Amino acid sequence: MLEGWWKGSVFMMPEVDRMLREISAGALAHLALLQRNLLMLQEEDDFRAFLLGLQAALPGWPPILLARFEVDGDQKRLLAGIDLGWPAGWREVYEKHRWYEVDPVIRSPAGEAIVWSARLADPGYAPRGRNERRRYRHFLEECQRWNMGKGLTYIAERNDYRVLISLIGTEVEDDTYTRQLLSLLLPSLADAAGRALAQNIRMAKFSPRQKTIFDLIAREGLSQEAVAERLGISVATVKNQIRYMREAYGARTLAQLVHIVSARE
Structure with a gap:
């Protein structure tokens, strides 16, 4: 019955048929509850x-990061939307060295659950140029040093960002139930993030002062003079x-x- 419900749902993904042969009925029931809750997020x-x-x-209790990766001409930025325990030091190192240029996870095709250890070990995702290969080896060394070698990522493609x-x-990665559940849940999480965080993500280019000014004008309807006084x-x-x-x-x-x-x- 759960299998029939899932195949008729709006969350049908290409890999679902394969997953249904492997995932338990209990996991599907858990997934259905989570999906229903996601629909209510605003x-x-x-x-x-x-x-x-x-x-x-x-x-x-895995750290979770919701982020937006955008390309504006030659400029690339990774902007955090919600950060639940992500290593702050790793984010600083990642941005400093522009690891997103060689990171095989962030460069992966959208629409799939990406297992970090498998992607990092896949030679097909290694850069081709000599300098980039050197940077890539450094990136892999840093992943191991920061314990960032295992995890799971889902990427959703939008018009001009991810x-x-x-x-x-x-x-x-290693707990079968968790990995299967997340592989099916993460696509819906990405859709919910688009709904719930659209404005917050769009405001990522604002400074804290600018966000305050924008909120007072757009949400409270204050004039520029009233904002200045406030x-x-x-x-x-x-x-x-x-x-x-x-x-x-x-x-x-x-x-x-x-x-x-x-x-x-």
Whole structure:
């Protein structure tokens, strides 16, 4: 009965038939409950609470990172949306060395659950150039030093960026139940992230001060003069910050900026 329900669901993925031959009925029942809860998520706080509950239920309490990877011309950025225990030092090293240029996980095709240890060991994903191969060997050494050699990632492709959901740990790879459950759940998590975090992710280019100004204008409907009074700054400062925000998003007017940032996916 559960198998029939799953095959008729809107979450049907290409690998489901294979997974159904391997996953237990109990895991499918657990998956159905999680999927139902995901449909109700609307805001970032709801999504964070869901991920915290999932994290607590999984063996080893694995760190979870929801991030957006975007390419703007020659500029590439990995922006965290929700960070639940990700090693801060690793993120700094990763950005400093631009590991995303050689990381086989983040460079993988979208739409599949990626097992880190298998992808890191796959020679087909190693860079071809001599300099890049040297960087890649350094990257693999750092993965081992930071205990970042095992985990699971799902990548969802959007028009101009990627959404990544990653979990660290031996258990998410080696525990059969956990790995199978996450392989089927992560695609729906990525879809829910697009709904719940669309505006927060779009605001990633804002500084903390700019986010505050934007919220006061877009959510509370304050005028620029009222924003300046609320924050104890000059109107000129507010206008300058709005100009910086418009330039960052290619918006000609404040109204266009609000539309770009506030639009839901």
